[in-house]
Amino acid sequence: MSARAVVTGIGVVAPSGIGADAHWRTVLDRTRRTGPITLFDAEGYPTTVAGEVAGFTAGEYADTRQLVQTDRWTHLGFAATRLALADAGLPARAPDPYGYAVTLASSSGGNLFGQRELQRLWGGPSRTVGAYQSIAWFYAASVGQLSIHHQFKGPCGVLVAEAAGGLDSLAHAVRTVRRGTPVVIAGATECPLSPYALTCHLASGLLSGVADPAGAYRPFDAAASGYVPAEGGAVFVVEDRAHALDRGARIYGEITGWAATHDASHTTASTGVAAGPDTGPAEATPATADPAGPADPIWYARALRLALDRAGVTPDEVDVVLPDALGVPRYDRAEAAALRAVFADRPPPVTTQKPLTGRAHQGGSALDVATALLAFRHDTLPASAGPEDPADGCDLDFLREHRRPRSRVALVGARGFDGFNSALVLRGAPPPRQGER
Amino acid sequence: MTAPRPTGAGPTGAASGRRTVVTGVGVVAPGGVTRDRFWKTITEGRTATRRITFFDPSPYRSQIAAECDFDPDAAGITLAERRRADRYVQFALACSAEALADSGLDLTDADRAVTGVVLGTAVGGTMALEQEYVTVSDAGRHWLVDHRLGGPYLYPALVPSSLAADVACRHGLHGPAQVISTGCTSGIDAIGYAHQLIVDGEAEIVLAGAADSPISPVTVASFDAIKATSPDNDDPAHASRPFDADRHGFVLAEGAAVLVLEEAEHARRRGAHVYCEVAGYANRSNGYHMTGLRPDGVEMGLAIAAALRQGRLDPGQVSYISAHGSGTRQNDRHETAAFKWALGPAAYQVPISSIKSMVGHSLGAIGSIEMAACALAIEYGVVPPTANWSTRDPECDLDYVPNEAREVPVDVALSVGSGFGGFQSAMIFRRVGRPTRGGGPLPTSTAAERAA
Numbered sequence: 001m002s003a004r005a006v007v008t009g010i011g012v013v014a015p016s017g018i019g020a021d022a023h024w025r026t027v028l029d030r031t032r033r034t035g036p037i038t039l040f041d042a043e044g045y046p047t048t049v050a051g052e053v054a055g056f057t058a059g060e061y062a063d064t065r066q067l068v069q070t071d072r073w074t075h076l077g078f079a080a081t082r083l084a085l086a087d088a089g090l091p092a093r094a095p096d097p098y099g100y101a102v103t104l105a106s107s108s109g110g111n112l113f114g115q116r117e118l119q120r121l122w123g124g125p126s127r128t129v130g131a132y133q134s135i136a137w138f139y140a141a142s143v144g145q146l147s148i149h150h151q152f153k154g155p156c157g158v159l160v161a162e163a164a165g166g167l168d169s170l171a172h173a174v175r176t177v178r179r180g181t182p183v184v185i186a187g188a189t190e191c192p193l194s195p196y197a198l199t200c201h202l203a204s205g206l207l208s209g210v211a212d213p214a215g216a217y218r219p220f221d222a223a224a225s226g227y228v229p230a231e232g233g234a235v236f237v238v239e240d241r242a243h244a245l246d247r248g249a250r251i252y253g254e255i256t257g258w259a260a261t262h263d264a265s266h267t268t269a270s271t272g273v274a275a276g277p278d279t280g281p282a283e284a285t286p287a288t289a290d291p292a293g294p295a296d297p298i299w300y301a302r303a304l305r306l307a308l309d310r311a312g313v314t315p316d317e318v319d320v321v322l323p324d325a326l327g328v329p330r331y332d333r334a335e336a337a338a339l340r341a342v343f344a345d346r347p348p349p350v351t352t353q354k355p356l357t358g359r360a361h362q363g364g365s366a367l368d369v370a371t372a373l374l375a376f377r378h379d380t381l382p383a384s385a386g387p388e389d390p391a392d393g394c395d396l397d398f399l400r401e402h403r404r405p406r407s408r409v410a411l412v413g414a415r416g417f418d419g420f421n422s423a424l425v426l427r428g429a430p431p432p433r434q435g436e437r
Numbered sequence: 438m439t440a441p442r443p444t445g446a447g448p449t450g451a452a453s454g455r456r457t458v459v460t461g462v463g464v465v466a467p468g469g470v471t472r473d474r475f476w477k478t479i480t481e482g483r484t485a486t487r488r489i490t491f492f493d494p495s496p497y498r499s500q501i502a503a504e505c506d507f508d509p510d511a512a513g514i515t516l517a518e519r520r521r522a523d524r525y526v527q528f529a530l531a532c533s534a535e536a537l538a539d540s541g542l543d544l545t546d547a548d549r550a551v552t553g554v555v556l557g558t559a560v561g562g563t564m565a566l567e568q569e570y571v572t573v574s575d576a577g578r579h580w581l582v583d584h585r586l587g588g589p590y591l592y593p594a595l596v597p598s599s600l601a602a603d604v605a606c607r608h609g610l611h612g613p614a615q616v617i618s619t620g621c622t623s624g625i626d627a628i629g630y631a632h633q634l635i636v637d638g639e640a641e642i643v644l645a646g647a648a649d650s651p652i653s654p655v656t657v658a659s660f661d662a663i664k665a666t667s668p669d670n671d672d673p674a675h676a677s678r679p680f681d682a683d684r685h686g687f688v689l690a691e692g693a694a695v696l697v698l699e700e701a702e703h704a705r706r707r708g709a710h711v712y713c714e715v716a717g718y719a720n721r722s723n724g725y726h727m728t729g730l731r732p733d734g735v736e737m738g739l740a741i742a743a744a745l746r747q748g749r750l751d752p753g754q755v756s757y758i759s760a761h762g763s764g765t766r767q768n769d770r771h772e773t774a775a776f777k778w779a780l781g782p783a784a785y786q787v788p789i790s791s792i793k794s795m796v797g798h799s800l801g802a803i804g805s806i807e808m809a810a811c812a813l814a815i816e817y818g819v820v821p822p823t824a825n826w827s828t829r830d831p832e833c834d835l836d837y838v839p840n841e842a843r844e845v846p847v848d849v850a851l852s853v854g855s856g857f858g859g860f861q862s863a864m865i866f867r868r869v870g871r872p873t874r875g876g877g878p879l880p881t882s883t884a885a886e887r888a889a
Contacts, residue, residue: 045584069727097724098739106618107596109561115580118570121658123577127496134659135727135857138560139597139618144858147722153736155720156860157626160561160616162598168615175633199573199584200566200595259639260613262554262605266521299611302550417592418602420614 005174005184007426008249009088009237010370011080013189015051015230015357019083023234023367024374027353027382028402034213034228034358039072039112039193047207049216050193051230051358062149069132070145071110072231073191076363077142080189080235081150088237089249090183094151101154101181102146103172104235105165105188105362107416110137111197118196146185154181159362162416163324164260166233166365167424171258173238182243187235187369188362201229204267204417206328217355219325220332220394221387227327227354233363234370250432252373253408257311257425261303266418297338300421304342304413307423311409318348319407320381320399322368324415325352327359333393335413348411351384351399365414369424372410376428381405457635457715458704458869461540461697462809463532463646467503467690467796470512472535475796475806476813479821480842484795486688487673491652499666501673502652503690503797507531518603521590523565525650525802526603528693529556533604533644540697541709542642544608553612553640554601555631556695557623557647559801559856561597561616564653569594604644604695612640621761621856622720623647624694624804625864629718631698641703646695647805660689663728665765675825677798679762679791680769680837682830687763690797694805696812701869712812716748716849716867723859730767730855734775737853737861741779744863750849752780755787755865757820757845759807759852760837762791763798768855770832775853775861777835788845790838794824804854804862811850811866818846 012019015033016026026033034051042048058067058075061082067075081102085092094100114137117129135141140158147156155176159165166188173186192201201207208226210216217228244251308315323335339347353371354364375381384398408428415421464471468478468485478485486503494500505528509519512531522530533554537544544552569591573582593599601614613634617627624647631645660666667686669676678684704711721736721743745752761772776784792810793803814820819842826839847868854862 041581044581098721101722107598115570117659118567118655119574119577119580121577121655122571122574127654127658129655129658129662131662133655134663134665137659138620138857140559140620140856140858140860144620144722144727144860147859148724148726151724153722153724156619156722156858157630157720158618160596160598160618161601161614162596165598165615172630175637179633195581196570196573197595199582199587200569200591202584202591203587203589204592260553260615261611262602262614264549264605264609264611266602266606302611416598417596418599419605420598420602 002178004241004254005177005238006241006244006254007236007252007373008239008244009084010252010373011084011087011235012370013053013076013080014232014367015053018056020087020370020374023370024378026356027371030385032214032356037193040195045198046202046209048211049213049228051228053232066145069136070141071113071136073110073189074142074145076189076191076232077104077146080233081146081185084185084235084237090237092150097151097153099154099181100152100183101156101176102143102152102185103157103169103176104143105159105169106139106142107160107162107165107190107361108192108197109139110141111192111194113137115194115196152185161420163361163365164414164416164420164422166362167412167414167422168260170238170255170369170424174255177238177240182240184238185235186238187233187366189233190361190363191231192229192361193231217327217358218386219327219352219354220390222389222391224327224329224332224391228358230358230360230364233360234366251429253376253426253428255424256427257307257313259303259306259310260422261299263299263419297334297341300415301338301341303421303423304338304411307425311425313409313425315343317407317409318411319405319409321348321350322372322410322412323350323352324413325354329391332391336394336396339396347396349399350396351382353385355385368412372412372426373428376405376408379404379431453636453638455636455638456701457632457698458701459696459712459812460699460704460709461536462712462812463535463539464694464806464809465505465507465528465531466692466806467505470505470507479792479795479810480819482822482824482840482842484674484824486677486797489652492654497657498661498668499657500670501676501688503688504652505691521593522603523562523594525558525648526600528650529600529604529648529695530607532646532693532695536644536695536697548642549609550611551640552610552642553634554605554610554614555617555627555643555645556600556604557617557627557801557805558597558600558649559618559620559623560649560651560656562594563656564650565594567653567655600648619856619860620858621800622804622854622860622862623801625854625862626720628696628805628808629864632715632718635698635700641700643698644695645698646693647802648693649800649802650691651800652689652691657689677764677794678825679764679794679823680830680833681826682828684764686765687798690799692796692799692802692806694809696808711869713815713866714869717744717865719743720860720862723861725859728857730771732770732774734771734778737772737775737855738778740861740863741853744865748865748867752783755849755851756847757814757850758787758789759811759850760789760791761853761855762793764793773833773835784835788820788836788838788843790821790823792821807852808864811852814847814850815866815868819844820847
């Protein structure tokens with residue numbers, strides 16, 4: 001019998017708040033945390049709204065030496081990991097280094113740091129970069145730093161599947177636990193908010209150009225206009241269940257199923273686009289692309305179904321679905337179609353909190369996992385942040401009010417740019433009795 | 438097309454009895470694109486390092502690299518792919534096509550549903566990102582870069598997940614797709630991840646490998662800043678000198694390799710040619726320093742020991758080691774210590790070589806290129822040499838197969854990688870068709886090992 005993997009710690013550093021409690025309050029109150037970009041002057045860009053982590057002081061989570069060597073994305077990772085370990089009741093320094101590992105997802109590395117160094121190289125007189133560029137920009141920077149700082153010396157990993165990888169990192173944590181490493185830190189943080197990263201991002205044609213933060217990101221809504229980018233994410237302690245029970249750890253829930261598939265076709269935007277004159281959707285769409293291809297829900301549906309099968313869960317046992325919620329009409333319709341296909345036209349309640357935070361790519365899918373586990377912890381399925389006016393083809397059973405969970409099974413779906421589909425099934429632990437921690 | 442129902446009983450961990458074999462190999466390397474030319478280059482001991490031609494390298498400390506003479510047309514890269522894909526992705530497209538053709542697979546729709554793509558890269562689309570950056574920033578003049586000047590494929594350049602996506606799109610593959618980016622161990626770790634997917638029943642076939650094309654000013658400057666690369670600009674052909682007493686750093690390179698990994702029974706049923714099987718894979722982190730290595734090599738040693746245990750192999754059964762052998766002072770010493778730590782006296786008997794002496798260090802890609810070399814070494818019974826070796830270093834006192842390839846039966850090939858971030862990875866390929874000891878569930882890491 002393979003080991004079972006449970007989540008015993010949650011560290012959230014996201015626009016919704018710093019710490020799981022702050023995130024949960026934002027979700028319960030349905031407070032939107034997106035707003036005008038402050039990390040740089042975004043006035044001249046077609047997208048001016050983002051989800052930033054307000055009040056984040058990196059110095060509270062790492063020392064100066066660590067901070068100067070790393071990008072803001074890694075700073076967010078330092079904080080989320082520290083919070084997750086504390087939440088799990090584990091020490092900051094692994095007591096059994098080879099029994100601890102860290103596998104995070106990162107879709108674009110150290111953007112702010114990288115752009116500063118590119119500017120120094122190309123704009124300065126010396127044709128040099130700083131000594132830390134080689135260790136700050138690349139995608140493995142956060143995992144390497146965390147491994148060193150916390151003495152996680154087991155099998156570490158770094159995954160990239162655009163937005164889907166947050167779920168993949170948790171799946172890989174389970175594989176790693178099953179192979180004998182009892183504690184694996186997993187999840188993702190991101191910081192795609194530098195002028196150049198935003199410029200790259202705009203070329204996708206998927207960002208919202210709506211300047212009013214309240215209306216910029218409206219997945220499944222008739223007024224959907226693309227999505228709002230965000231920074232941050234969530235990091236988890238994934239643990240061998242026996243190890244967790246031995247040390248009397250609080251268990252949020254078990255990761256019981258997972259799957260990934262690929263569409264084998266590229267993402268093409270057909271609407272909801274905020275691109276510059278030279279990067280419009282027509283330009284961004286190769287003539288060879290099959291317009292029906294990427295929005296075809298078959299392979300996304302298969303990932304959802306596979307994850308349920310592996311979890312040994314029938315569709316009617318699912319309590320709640322946390323969807324990808326891209327906010328681009330054809331992809332929203334495709335996601336709704338996939339859910340109808342998997343659930344035989346009777347999908348369970350759907351809730352998305354992404355409009356509150358923006359879309360933090362791999363960090364965003366990890367954040368959905370945090371929301372699901374906290375929902376079971378607090379015995380409350382949170383109402384969905386929209387849609388107010390569901391678009392044609394997006395008529396799902398969106399949770400309109402908070403309510404009690406029943407079967408305590410959540411299905412989380414995520415899709416990544418250019419065809420990645422991932423799904424995760426979580427079984428929540430029973431809620432704590434009164435007076436319990 | 439409708440998707441077949443999910444197959445397989447789902448993940449069953451390492452005790453499933455499923456095995457992974459290698460049935461196809463594709464390579465893009467300096468000194469000769471394609472698998473056969475790569476093998477010829479490294480077995481003839483020819484070096485492919487030269488003065489950088491992609492840009493004027495004169496402002497930089499290290500002005501040399503191992504570049505690929507890659508012709509996208511000859512490699513069958515379509516016009517649409519060339520517009521979309523950065524150079525490293527084109528390498529992967531070429532390797533994937535070569536590996537698939539080599540495997541003889543004629544993929545059905547049912548096969549495509551269970552065929553994944555797992556590719557590694559250390560720096561992804563750096564080359565395209567830097568070129569576009571120069572345009573949108575007006576050569577670094579503006580922090581608030583002009584988004585209107587950016588090309589339509591900037592987003593796939595920003596997110597290296599496009600590496601796996603483009604290969605999946607080319608071949609219509611719908612299984613799990615993933616990019617692994619653990620720096621310079623990415624190439625081994627990607628094959629390791631793919632191997633785990635197959636063992637766990639999450640895929641039947643995986644195109645697994647890695648690609649990097651980092652020869653651009655920002656990468657060259659990054660390694661200049663920490664003096665990791667060789668400054669031997671006067672003699673590029675002899676600049677990569679792994680295990681030699683007179684070594685001065687690694688030589689940057691580009692390249693890619695993709696292997697077709699296949700569940701053993703699937704390969705047997707179709708009568709596939711099998712190069713070898715994946716006998717073991719393990720990785721550890723040193724938790725020590727982002728770029729520095731502890732001289733004792735314990736974590737690399739632990740990774741090797743764990744990989745041997747998975748394959749139920751004794752140290753004395755290893756017939757070849759493809760070393761990380763980057764040619765930095767500290768790496769080659771560290772690695773030599775790791776071999777002694779893991780293999781004991783057997784470390785002195787086994788031929789060890791670093792093909793980086795010839796094709797340079799292509800960061801994330803090289804781990805997969807070295808696994809391709811291991812598969813070919815098993816296939817042909819030839820061990821490639823360590824070129825440019827002339828002076829013995831007292832701290833590197835093993836058999837590094839200096840300068841000339843050696844004909845020797847290779848039943849078990851071990852390859853290791855070591856990367857920024859402290860990552861240490863080990864993978865073992867084994868010739869198939871001979872009995873193995875034991876049976877039953879594979880051991881997992883023990884408390885004793887973790888305590889080591």
